[in-house]
Amino acid sequence: MDEHLINRWVRRDSYTNQFYVEIEYGAGDNSYGAYLYWGTAQVAAAIHDGFPEECGPSVFNYDLGDTAPECQGFLDYVNTATFA
Numbered sequence: 604m605d606e607h608l609i610n611r612w613v614r615r616d617s618y619t620n621q622f623y624v625e626i627e628y629g630a631g632d633n634s635y636g637a638y639l640y641w642g643t644a645q646v647a648a649a650i651h652d653g654f655p656e657e658c659g660p661s662v663f664n665y666d667l668g669d670t671a672p673e674c675q676g677f678l679d680y681v682n683t684a685t686f687a
Contacts, residue, residue: 627650
């Protein structure tokens with residue numbers, strides 16, 4: 604981890620009012636981590652090379668790049684949400 608820092612943010616999808624916790628750390632020029640459903644340890648999306656991907660329940664094999672169809676809206680949201 605660069606600079607020995609782990610970043611934590613709370614995110615909210617204004618359309619569904621779903622809250623998420625983003626845990627992110629740097630490794631070289633890239634970011635890694637995960638979005639977790641609020642109040643759980645369940646991964647909503649993994650962060651690889653700075654981009655949320657592999658969204659889905661924990662039964663998905665994240666090494667194969669599976670993306671649950673119901674998560675497409677979440678991926679669109681985190682990839683286009685503004686900082687505000």
